[in-house]
Amino acid sequence: MRVLVINGPNLNMLGKRPKEHYGTLTLDEINNLMIKEAGNAIHLDFFQSNCEGEIVSKIQQSLDYDAIIINPAAYTHTSVAIHDALEIFSGLKIEVHLSEVDNREDFRRINFVRDVCNICFSGGHEKSYLEAIKYLKKMM
Numbered sequence: 001m002r003v004l005v006i007n008g009p010n011l012n013m014l015g016k017r018p019k020e021h022y023g024t025l026t027l028d029e030i031n032n033l034m035i036k037e038a039g040n041a042i043h044l045d046f047f048q049s050n051c052e053g054e055i056v057s058k059i060q061q062s063l064d065y066d067a068i069i070i071n072p073a074a075y076t077h078t079s080v081a082i083h084d085a086l087e088i089f090s091g092l093k094i095e096v097h098l099s100e101v102d103n104r105e106d107f108r109r110i111n112f113v114r115d116v117c118n119i120c121f122s123g124g125h126e127k128s129y130l131e132a133i134k135y136l137k138k139m140m
């Protein structure tokens with residue numbers, strides 16, 4: 001199974017962001033934990049961008065993947081373009097958030113990707129990403 005992991009804006013700054021929401025690990029550390037959890041059965045590719053258009057283009061170029069795990073970060077709450085790109089992708093789509101995104105500020109309750117994803121894992125810091133891998137293993 002080939003899986004693309006997409007992380008949106010400011011997630012390259014994990015480790016420096018508020019720990020109560022995002023935990024203490026860097027993105028590289030989280031990616032390494034995901035690789036361990038995935039084992040041999042799942043091949044992971046990683047993409048991070050701070051630019052909405054780059055994320056849209058990456059999704060368009062990745063239609064042959066079996067699944068996408070995406071944390072769109074702030075674009076979760078603003079991006080019709082990422083919603084529309086995900087809609088084109090026919091594989092499994094897993095939304096992930098480090099924080100409890102539905103129980104924070106009101107503006108974070110606006111969510112443009114939830115309805116085009118199969119499932120969402122949030123609030124577990126790095127464990128949210130590991131839950132996504134466990135879900136994929138179950139679906140294989």
Ligand code: DQA
Pocket residue numbers: 009010011021071072073074075076096097098099100101108
């Ligand atoms: C986030 C939650 C978003 O609201 C925020 O803008 C982020 C990260 C999370 O992983 O908890 O940058 O997606």
